[in-house]
Amino acid sequence: MRKFLIAGNWKMNKTAAEAASLAKEIALGAGQQHGVDVLICPPFTALAAAARAVESSTIKVGAQNMHPETAGAFTGDISAEMLREHYVTFVLVGHSERRSLFKEDDAFINQKVLSALKNRLRPVLCVGETLEERESGETAAVVERQIREGLAGVDKDQADPVVIAYEPVWAIGTGKTATPEQAQEVHASIRKWLGDLWGDAAARKTRILYGGSMKPANAGELLGQPDIDGGLIGGASLEARSFNQMVETALETKK
Secondary structure (H helix, E strand, C coil): CCCCEEEEECCCCCCHHHHHHHHHHHHHHHCCCCCCEEEEECCHHHHHHHHHHCCCCCCEEEECCCCCCCCCCCCCCCCHHHHHCCCEEEEEECCHHHHHHCCCCHHHHHHHHHHHHHCCCEEEEEECCCHHHHHCCCHHHHHHHHHHHHCCCCCHHHCCCCEEEECCHHHCCCCCCCCHHHHHHHHHHHHHHHHHHHCHHHHHHCEEEECCCCCHHHHHHHHCCCCCCEEEECHHHCCHHHHHHHHHHHHHCCC
């Protein structure tokens, strides 16, 4: 049985004080249960404050990005070692906004995955197609390439910490959502590709999150699909009540 993971990507929102307040609210509602893993990913400047706010709870803290090198002349970036100082245990890599706005390619994202694993961080590898790619029938080809190239050099003995997040780009921040059936189809394909890379046993253990406008209204249907193991939540994670509602839905959903 794969344990649900409900993750909040706060993006470039929340000052340190605001992040601490939100993290505390989330911890009050969802931070004492053990049935669902809960992850919050504040901006870099709020990591320390958020980590302090949830330190007596079961809430985990993640970063939204990292550089693959340990140190050097990389102005504005941050390393895995720096993240670990703030009790970070997860890191998002390959988010569609990093791919589109900052032109990160699969090879660079793969370096981040390898660096995260080397530094005992759990990478959440984000993959997904644009609307143009979906309408052109390229969804499978695009997502399979992102999986295979993003995980290059990761063998089955390293697979356990890896999380995949399928985020159809056309459904991020648009209010549009893939139907549960559309999402399940891609998630099932991802699990098959992971099986090709690592074998069926490792693929069955790997959590695959859905990351395209999940919210309380649709979380139950999405989480009820056999290969959807949680959500990477954007806008709905910025309000404790809606985020905690999705944790509650995950607790109530039987796999």
